[in-house]
Amino acid sequence: MIRAELSKLVSLPATWLTLASTLAANVLLTFVIAAGDAPVAYSRAGFIVLGVLATCSEYTGGQIRTTLTVMPRRVRQLAAKHTALAVVTLPAALAVALSGPLITTAVLGTPVGLWQVAEVTAYLTLLTLVSAAVGVLLRHTLAGVAVLLGCLFVAVPFVHEYLPDDMVTLVVSTPVLLVVAALAYRRRDA
Amino acid sequence: MWFSRPLASLVGVITIDGLVKRRGGKEILAGIGFEARPGRVTGFLGPNGAGKSSTLRILLGLDRADAGTALVDGVPFPALADPVRTAGAVLDGSGAHRSRTGRAHLRWVARSAGLPPARVDEVLALVGLTDAAAKRVGGYSLGMGRRLALATALLGDPSVLILDEPLNGLDPEGIRFVRTFLRERARSGRTVLLSSHLMGELAETVDDVVVIDRGRIVATGTLAEVTGAHRNLEDAFFALTSGSGR
Numbered sequence: 001m002i003r004a005e006l007s008k009l010v011s012l013p014a015t016w017l018t019l020a021s022t023l024a025a026n027v028l029l030t031f032v033i034a035a036g037d038a039p040v041a042y043s044r045a046g047f048i049v050l051g052v053l054a055t056c057s058e059y060t061g062g063q064i065r066t067t068l069t070v071m072p073r074r075v076r077q078l079a080a081k082h083t084a085l086a087v088v089t090l091p092a093a094l095a096v097a098l099s100g101p102l103i104t105t106a107v108l109g110t111p112v113g114l115w116q117v118a119e120v121t122a123y124l125t126l127l128t129l130v131s132a133a134v135g136v137l138l139r140h141t142l143a144g145v146a147v148l149l150g151c152l153f154v155a156v157p158f159v160h161e162y163l164p165d166d167m168v169t170l171v172v173s174t175p176v177l178l179v180v181a182a183l184a185y186r187r188r189d190a
Numbered sequence: 191m192w193f194s195r196p197l198a199s200l201v202g203v204i205t206i207d208g209l210v211k212r213r214g215g216k217e218i219l220a221g222i223g224f225e226a227r228p229g230r231v232t233g234f235l236g237p238n239g240a241g242k243s244s245t246l247r248i249l250l251g252l253d254r255a256d257a258g259t260a261l262v263d264g265v266p267f268p269a270l271a272d273p274v275r276t277a278g279a280v281l282d283g284s285g286a287h288r289s290r291t292g293r294a295h296l297r298w299v300a301r302s303a304g305l306p307p308a309r310v311d312e313v314l315a316l317v318g319l320t321d322a323a324a325k326r327v328g329g330y331s332l333g334m335g336r337r338l339a340l341a342t343a344l345l346g347d348p349s350v351l352i353l354d355e356p357l358n359g360l361d362p363e364g365i366r367f368v369r370t371f372l373r374e375r376a377r378s379g380r381t382v383l384l385s386s387h388l389m390g391e392l393a394e395t396v397d398d399v400v401v402i403d404r405g406r407i408v409a410t411g412t413l414a415e416v417t418g419a420h421r422n423l424e425d426a427f428f429a430l431t432s433g434s435g436r
Contacts, residue, residue: 004302011294012287057287061327065252066285066342068296070302072251072268169318188252 001071005084014053019092022046023099030058030100039100040120045149047093047124051131052144054085059139064190078136082178083133086125093124119167126170133181200264202228202349202381204249208258211244212398216242220405223260226383227348232378234385235397237431242385242406246354252280262350276301276341277350282358282389283343284335288328292319292338295327299342313341351375353384357391369395389424
C-alpha cells in the first residue's frame with residue numbers, strides 16, 4: 001500500500017512543481033532577504049501546499065472511489081499515504097533546510113549549524129503531515145491551503161506568547177491532527 | 191484465519207439484505223435486498239434517483255448503510271482479503287486524477303495489489319487504450335475515461351464486476367464492446383452486476399433483473415419472469431415504475 005501511495009505522489013506533476021518552486025524560492029530568498037535559514041519562514045508555505053495536495057488530490061476526478069475500492073481498509077490506506085508523503089518530504093525538507101546555510105557559508109564563511117538544519121528538516125516534514133491531515137478534513141485544496149496559511153501567518157503570530165516553542169507545538173499537534181483526520185476519514189461517506 | 195475465508199457456496203455471490211440509507215431526513219433506500227450470482231449478468235434497473243448508485247456505493251464500502259448488510263463473497267467489502275482480485279468496480283467518470291497519465295493511474299492500482307506491471311499493458315490493450323496510455327486523463331474523452339475505469343476494474347481479473355451505468359457516455363461501438371464483454375465474463379462463470387436506467391439497451395445482455403423504484407425493490411427474477419405478460423422489458427419496467435414522478 002505504501003508503494004501504491006508513493007506511486008501516486010510521484011506520478012502527480014503538481015508534487016514536483018511544488019517541490020521545485022519551493023526550493024527555488026528558498027534559494028532566491030536567501031540571496032535577497034536574509035542569511036541562514038530565515039527564508040524558511042516563507043518557503044514553508046510550499047510544504048503546506050505539498051501536504052494539502054497529497055490528500056486533496058484524491059478528490060479530483062473521483063479518484064477517491066478508486067482508492068477506497070482497491071484499498072478499502074481506510075485507516076491503513078491513509079497511514080500508507082502519510083508514510084509515503086513523509087518519505088517524499090524528508091529529503092526535500094533536508095534540501096531546503098540545507099540550501100540557506102550552505103549559501104551563507106559559501107558567501108560569508110559562517111559554519112553550517114547541523115543541529116539547526118536537523119530541526120528545520122523535522123519542522124518542515126511535520127508541517128507537511130499536519131497539512132495533509134487538514135486536507136483530509138477539508139477535502140478542498142484551496143480551502144486547506146488558505147486555512148493553514150491563515151493559521152501560520154495570521155493566527156499564530158497573535159497568540160504566539162501563549163504558545164510553547166513552534167517546534168513543540170508542532171510535535172504535539174501533528175499526531176493529534178493525524179488521528180482526528182483518520183477517525184473522520186473512517187467514519188464518513190466517501 | 192478459517193472464519194475469514196468465504197464459504198465455497200458464497201464465492202462470487204453478492205448478497206444485499208435489508209439495506210436502509212437516510213440522507214437529509216429522507217429515506218433513499220427503504221430496506222432493499224437481492225442477490226447476484228456467478229455465471230449470470232444481473233441488471234439492477236430503475237429510473238434516475240431510484241437508489242441504484244446509493245446501493246452500489248454501500249456495496250463497495252464507499253458509503254455507510256443505516257441498517258442492513260451488503261456482502262461480496264459473504265463478507266462486507268472492506269473485510270475482503272484481496273479486494274482487487276475479488277471485485278472490480280466501474281462507477282461514473284474515470285476514477286482517475288486528470289493530471290496523471292492513464293498508465294500511471296493503472297500502475298498505482300496494480301502496485302496496491304502487488305500485480306505485475308505487465309498486467310497494466312494487458313488491460314490497456316483489452317479496452318483499446320494502448321495508444322492513449324501516455325496521455326493525461328484530463329485529455330481523455332468521456333468514452334476513453336469509461337474505458338480506463340473498466341481497465342482499472344479488470345486489473346485483478348476479479349470474479350465479481352460491479353458497474354454503475356456502464357453504457358453512459360459510450361459510442362455505439364463502445365456499447366457493443368461492453369455488452370459482448372460482460373456476456374463473456376458471465377459465460378466464464380463470473381458475477382456481473384450492472385445498474386442502468388436504459389431498458390432497451392439491456393434486454394439482450396442481462397439474465398436476471400432487479401427493478402428498484404423510489405428506494406424499494408419492485409420486482410426480481412429472470413428476464414422472462416420480470417418481463418412476464420408485457421411485450422418487452424421496457425414495457426414491464428414502465429408498468430412497474432409508473433407514477434415515479436419522472
